[in-house]
Amino acid sequence: MTKLFEVPLYPYKWSPDQETSAPVRHPVVIIGAGPVGLAMAIDLAQQDIPVIILDDNDKVSVGSRAICFSKRSLEILDRYGCGDQMVDKGVVWSHGRVFFGDRQVYNFDLLPEEGHKRPAFINLQQYYCELYLVERLRALQQEGKPVDIRGGNKVASIDQMDDHASLIIDTQGGAYRIEADWLIACDGAGSPSRRMLDLDFVGRVFEDNFLIADVIMKADFPTERWFWFDPPFNKDQSALLHKQPDGVWRIDLQLGWDIDKEEEKREENVIPRLKQMLGEDVEFDLEWVSIYTFQCRRMEKFRHGRVIFAGDAAHQVSPFGARGANSGFQDTDNLGWKLKLVLEGTAPESLLDSYGLEREWAADENILQSSRSTDFITPKSEMSRIFRDAVLDLSESYEFARPLVNSGRLSVPCVYDTSPLNSDDVDGLPARTRPGSPASDAPVGEEWLSDRLGDGFKLLALGLEIPERSDISGLSVEGISVADSDIGAELRSRYLGDAGAAIYLMRPDQHVAARWTTLDWAQIETALNRAIGKGKAA
């Protein structure tokens, strides 16, 4: 059987750009067709911004790589028009077991909060995620959207100008040059763009290696997440077993830093370990083995003039908590609408600096979370190990200790508490939807709030009546009025609390920009100006 990741999806094709005398200028060029570059292209194409993606390869990612896609990512992918494919294919799970040494200390059933369209997360191989994104791009092309994906196009050099970037691209048909008003580098953790521009990638909070194996079980095996602390088959390290679609199980074995990678990857070393994990008589096939090396770090600035970095190119974290691809989608969601407003002249260029601020802040949060998980999983001192072991020992009999067990905290979207785009909050409304927060989903009548909000700036009026459209600051803002009788328990507790009415100004990436308990159009205009970067500096 040909594996999905062996099929060329966007093979090299000659482009007319390759034989013009002067380089062709494009509004937006994206480097990298990983999940982040593809998502970025969809975001922009849906807004009718002409966009080109360049990738040196022509296939989806080899092996499963990122496997856990969070609710927030699914909400973003819904707006990108491919959430259903992901959820239909993905595995939803809620049961798990935690092992310490050679014993199981407890098992759990995650009971996710009710009243959300999407599950807390799904498991799905990265190659499926990329496939559905490519299919969505093809569908957009069919609709006539201005998007082009060029495989076999390797960016060889970048020249940064004041008002554009100039690229040299190597192909099998020779090298050619293009220019981009805006260049978005989504070229992964090893980002050649970063190197070409001689930019930093600081951090190295910690370094680790993981042996990653995709295994096909030949018999039934439960759809559960198993996590081992310090198991006999991987002393002083951790191990993770996770279900994926197509009967594929993903195994992560933490290896530490000083290892011989080639040696660890050999089947005769891998198979016995896996047998110890799964049980001697469990039959399986090994589909893919790889060693994944990471450091925790981020670029100091994500925007450098006309070049903007997103995804792994901008930040890298440990795999605990699945923050790689998930945070990358939040990057594209944050950048897409801002770039659109800047390109059409509605917002000043400085709005793009808020992309940097917000996403650098988010990257710090992700790095903090994944550092904490790592400190728990791999204690760095004797006392740290004593406490870690105490937590795990207690967790066997006492429920209170289980929330302390940290094998990776699920990726949740960052609240941009310090964003310059936020307006001051008012008293009396729930904290979880304060300015800077991502919208919490909730049922609204027969629909979901996440679907109702969609793209674009929105005014959400609860228990109040506002016009369906208002022209404010050159933007046409849709108003969504929800009558008192349609406000269910979830919407009330998430957006109203004890207040009788509220108005929310929502950004196109479904973060709260401002909110009030009474209607005041002057305040709304000030807040909207602020949210598009036209506000006075605080």
Added chain:
Amino acid sequence: MTAHITKAQLRHPDDFYADLLEAHEGRSKAESDAFNARLILLMANRIGDPDELKTLLEAAAKTKHPE
């Protein structure tokens, strides 16, 4: 803040102290360390309040012990 949290309120200080020592009796250093860690975690959970816990951590850190 510290004053209120570190006010004497053990009802039977001598009894508690004796129980604490007894709990450690016959344990190796490693077993005692593990016991203490479990006890701290149980007590922290009983206290629950993050501000109080921070104050207690500070109170312990501020207390000097000659080397």
